[in-house]
Amino acid sequence: MKIKSKISVYPTLTLLVLAIFVAVFVFLFTGRIIKEDKREYLLTVADSRAKHVDSFIESTKEKSRIISQKSKVLESLKHYYEEPNDQDISIISERIDEVITSIDDFMGGAILDQDRNIIVSVSDYSQSILAVSKEIYESGEQEILLIRDDNLGLPHLYVSSPLFLNEEYLGTIILISSLESLNDIVENTKNLGNSGEIYLINNDNYSLTPLRHISGSALDIKIETESSDLCRTHSRILLNENNNSNDFAESVIEISNYAEKTVLSTHSHINQKNWCLIAEVQRDEVFAPINQLWWIVGGSGFIMVIVFMIFSFISARLITKPLEKLKRGTEIIEAGDLSHIVSLDSDDEIGQLSKSFDRMTKSLKKSQQNIQKKVNIQTQKLLVQKKELKKSLKKVEEEKDISLLVSRKLEATLENIGEGVLVVNSDKVITIFNPTAESIIGISKSDALGKNYSEIFMISEESIKKNSETIVDKTFRTGKSIESTGKENIVQKNGNIEPIDYIAAPVKNSDNNVTGCVVVFRDVSKARSVDRTKSEFVSLASHQLRTPLSSIKWNVEMLFESSNELSKNNLKYLKRISKGSERMIQLVNALLNVSRLELGTFFIDPKDVNLKSIIKGVVDETEGMRTIKKLRLVVKHNMKAKKLKLDENLTRIIIQNLISNAIKYTPEKGKIMVITNQDKRYVHLTISDNGYGIPVQQQSMLFTKFHRADNVRELGIEGTGLGLYIIKFILDASGGKILFKSEEGKGSDFTVSFPIRGMKKRIGKKTLI
Amino acid sequence: MSKKILIVEDEEDLRDTLADRFTKEGYEVLQAKNGEEGFNMALKEKPAIILTDILMPKKHGIDMIKDIRSLESGKSIPIIVLSNLTDAEYTSDAIEEGVFSYLVKSDWSINDVVEMVEKRLSEK
Numbered sequence: 001m002k003i004k005s006k007i008s009v010y011p012t013l014t015l016l017v018l019a020i021f022v023a024v025f026v027f028l029f030t031g032r033i034i035k036e037d038k039r040e041y042l043l044t045v046a047d048s049r050a051k052h053v054d055s056f057i058e059s060t061k062e063k064s065r066i067i068s069q070k071s072k073v074l075e076s077l078k079h080y081y082e083e084p085n086d087q088d089i090s091i092i093s094e095r096i097d098e099v100i101t102s103i104d105d106f107m108g109g110a111i112l113d114q115d116r117n118i119i120v121s122v123s124d125y126s127q128s129i130l131a132v133s134k135e136i137y138e139s140g141e142q143e144i145l146l147i148r149d150d151n152l153g154l155p156h157l158y159v160s161s162p163l164f165l166n167e168e169y170l171g172t173i174i175l176i177s178s179l180e181s182l183n184d185i186v187e188n189t190k191n192l193g194n195s196g197e198i199y200l201i202n203n204d205n206y207s208l209t210p211l212r213h214i215s216g217s218a219l220d221i222k223i224e225t226e227s228s229d230l231c232r233t234h235s236r237i238l239l240n241e242n243n244n245s246n247d248f249a250e251s252v253i254e255i256s257n258y259a260e261k262t263v264l265s266t267h268s269h270i271n272q273k274n275w276c277l278i279a280e281v282q283r284d285e286v287f288a289p290i291n292q293l294w295w296i297v298g299g300s301g302f303i304m305v306i307v308f309m310i311f312s313f314i315s316a317r318l319i320t321k322p323l324e325k326l327k328r329g330t331e332i333i334e335a336g337d338l339s340h341i342v343s344l345d346s347d348d349e350i351g352q353l354s355k356s357f358d359r360m361t362k363s364l365k366k367s368q369q370n371i372q373k374k375v376n377i378q379t380q381k382l383l384v385q386k387k388e389l390k391k392s393l394k395k396v397e398e399e400k401d402i403s404l405l406v407s408r409k410l411e412a413t414l415e416n417i418g419e420g421v422l423v424v425n426s427d428k429v430i431t432i433f434n435p436t437a438e439s440i441i442g443i444s445k446s447d448a449l450g451k452n453y454s455e456i457f458m459i460s461e462e463s464i465k466k467n468s469e470t471i472v473d474k475t476f477r478t479g480k481s482i483e484s485t486g487k488e489n490i491v492q493k494n495g496n497i498e499p500i501d502y503i504a505a506p507v508k509n510s511d512n513n514v515t516g517c518v519v520v521f522r523d524v525s526k527a528r529s530v531d532r533t534k535s536e537f538v539s540l541a542s543h544q545l546r547t548p549l550s551s552i553k554w555n556v557e558m559l560f561e562s563s564n565e566l567s568k569n570n571l572k573y574l575k576r577i578s579k580g581s582e583r584m585i586q587l588v589n590a591l592l593n594v595s596r597l598e599l600g601t602f603f604i605d606p607k608d609v610n611l612k613s614i615i616k617g618v619v620d621e622t623e624g625m626r627t628i629k630k631l632r633l634v635v636k637h638n639m640k641a642k643k644l645k646l647d648e649n650l651t652r653i654i655i656q657n658l659i660s661n662a663i664k665y666t667p668e669k670g671k672i673m674v675i676t677n678q679d680k681r682y683v684h685l686t687i688s689d690n691g692y693g694i695p696v697q698q699q700s701m702l703f704t705k706f707h708r709a710d711n712v713r714e715l716g717i718e719g720t721g722l723g724l725y726i727i728k729f730i731l732d733a734s735g736g737k738i739l740f741k742s743e744e745g746k747g748s749d750f751t752v753s754f755p756i757r758g759m760k761k762r763i764g765k766k767t768l769i
Numbered sequence: 770m771s772k773k774i775l776i777v778e779d780e781e782d783l784r785d786t787l788a789d790r791f792t793k794e795g796y797e798v799l800q801a802k803n804g805e806e807g808f809n810m811a812l813k814e815k816p817a818i819i820l821t822d823i824l825m826p827k828k829h830g831i832d833m834i835k836d837i838r839s840l841e842s843g844k845s846i847p848i849i850v851l852s853n854l855t856d857a858e859y860t861s862d863a864i865e866e867g868v869f870s871y872l873v874k875s876d877w878s879i880n881d882v883v884e885m886v887e888k889r890l891s892e893k
Binding site: 558 | 780782783786787789790853860873874876878879880
């Protein structure tokens with residue numbers, strides 16, 4: 001159970017029990033008091049009314065007796081009896097009328113003689129009086145009777161008194177009175193509430209007065225209740241025992257009355273007439289205040305309980321609200337939000353609790369932040385490490401993949417490559433031997449593996465110099481890749497000899513030591529025969545082309561010798577033929593050179609040569625051409641070296657091409673400079689002209705085969721477009737280089753650089769022309 | 770006395786052109802259209818100088834030179850190779866056989882050839 005419920009429910013329940021207890025107590029106690037009070041009151045009322053009725057009867061009798069004792073009346077009556085006359089009658093009537101008029105209730109009266117004859121009558125009640133006179137005359141005493149008179153239709157009181165004068169009986173006076181005074185006495189139900197009732201009954205139990213709650217006049221209703229019975233019994237006791245004790249305190253009883261209602265009832269006996277006066281009040285009315293009280297007490301108790309409940313609930317809320325807040329705070333904090341502050345604005349214990357709780361949270365947060373900070377740092381470190389680990393893992397994976405891929409590729413390559421591959425370890429024992437190697441040498445892999453390479457890979461002695469070291473040994477010794485010269489043959493297992501090309505490359509470890517050697521080789525028998533066929537075709541073609549060209553050239557020459565026999569026009573035509581054949585020869589030569597360069601059949605054979613003399617030779621050769629165009633040529637040597645290892649033929653071709661280009665592409669009277677220079681690595685030969693130059697946009701195409709610059713083609717200058725291509729090719733192959741700078745309309749500078757250590761040697765069959 | 774020159778050339782046009790030219794220069798021109806004929810003629814006529822092509826039917830120019838050089842009388846005859854082939858093996862072979870000059874036909878004018886022949890003869 002929650003505190004709120006505890007606080008609100010327990011006291012409420014306690015109060016409720018208390019309230020019920022108080023209510024019941026009050027109800028019982030007060031009920032008793034009221035009931036007692038009512039009882040007492042009822043008895044008092046009954047008693048006083050009865051006395052009232054008693055005195056009323058007494059006074060009425062007294063009034064009649066006063067009249068009966070009036071001497072005037074008695075004397076007049078005596079006189080009348082003695083001597084009847086009207087005067088006496090009128091005196092008597094006046095006197096009686098006097099009395100009647102002076103007393104309200106009396107309505108009329110009459111005096112009867114001893115024989116019950118009416119002597120005097122006041123007012124018109126003679127018949128009624130006569131009717132009751134019999135009853136009155138029987139008692140012979142002063143009497144008061146309450147009788148219904150058939151003439152009047154209503155009961156009236158009749159009071160009689162005997163008339164005596166000096167003990168002589170003269171007759172009886174009977175007065176008739178209304179019941180108003182009696183009714184007034186009985187009907188006075190003051191302090192008996194709405195239901196309270198007092199009724200007077202005669203000895204036959206008929207009500208003498210009208211009833212409050214039942215319509216009907218006096219003597220119409222017979223009242224027979226326990227109270228009336230009790231009254232009769234009471235009266236009998238009083239009469240018989242002559243006991244004057246009136247101790248009937250307990251005579252208030254709870255009974256069912258004439259109207260069948262439960263009432264509190266009491267009675268009082270009127271001795272003179274043996275009448276009973278009964279006073280009763282309805283029980284419900286008597287208890288109404290008690291009920292009311294019950295409602296007041298119960299209701300106020302209930303309201304009190306409710307109000308108390310509300311108050312206790314509110315106060316419980318006032319207490320539990322901050323507690324709730326605190327609880328919620330703990331829940332939030334428990335859920336991990338340490339930034340939560342409960343902050344109860346109160347100075348009571350809960351407020352203090354919340355404050356110390358907040359302080360605790362704060363310090364908890366602080367320590368958590370510290371921890372978080374440390375955790376963050378550690379996490380960051382871990383993340384970085386993870387990242388790095390991931391990275392390196394990935395790298396390892398990649399490398400693994402790559403190496404796997406590489407090894408697979410390598411395997412696949414080795415399996416399918418058109419070249420034979422064998423690998424030897426540091427002991428020169430074969431460790432890899434691929435299928436192509438098997439077919440070239442004619443030895444199976446299983447036979448080859450584990451053997452010394454020299455037992456398997458045997459080069460025929462004819463194709464190499466005697467006692468020279470093998471290329472594998474040379475590779476191990478030098479640590480460099482060694483190529484075959486193109487002339488070697490291999491000895492197959494069956495003894496046959498086949499031409500091969502091969503290359504041996506060292507396998508080095510991280511310390512750059514040779515730990516093995518890879519030999520890649522191929523069967524070049526086909527290649528060599530194709531090569532031969534090609535070169536023969538080119539030779540044949542060149543022969544076939546050159547032979548008719550030579551014929552034309554020589555015969556034109558011979559025609560020129562007899563030019564005096566030719567007409568002017570014919571000589572012109574002959575010159576054109578000569579020019580055409582010369583161009584044709586140049587073109588064929590250039591094409592042959594290109595084909596040789598591209599086929600790789602040309603050789604480079606560097607020897608000690610004098611560059612200056614080669615230049616001089618070329619310059620001399622071109623003198624004729626220069627003379628025609630009136631060109632000036634200056635040669636200037638700044639180079640120091642006297643001899644250079646150059647292929648003379650190729651060097652000549654280079655210089656020839658460059659000088660002839662300068663001549664061709666320089667207009668008449670131009671100047672050509674041939675200058676040599678030297679630095680640590682190269683001898684530079686620069687050939688400059690102040691000719692047409694090369695358009696900038698075409699400079700990048702300069703060394704392209706068949707390319708010719710637009711400006712010189714428009715000028716109609718002939719050329720094959722092969723010269724610079726050939727030069728570049730030769731220089732690239734021989735370790736030299738060529739650079740140029742040019743400006744259209746101003747001229748060009750071409751610089752060829754020959755390495756001082758000499759041209760690279762190259763094995764081949766053909767020279768260039 | 771006219772000098773005897775043997776021209777060994779399978780191409781008739783070229784052979785005739787050379788013959789015409791040398792005849793004009795006053796040489797007694799002997800002509801052979803292949804190596805075999807050339808060898809026989811050299812053997813028989815003993816020319817002062819031989820001008821020979823290389824690629825020829827029946828007998829190759831180099832073989833013919835070798836054959837001539839194998840003869841005692843042929844050892845000192847100046848031989849000029851006039852070919853359109855520039856293959857190193859041929860040139861080197863020819864030079865090994867004591868050929869003075871190896872001329873590429875199309876590069877040389879006929880006057881140059883005559884000059885070369887006369888130069889060789891005068892050196893003898």
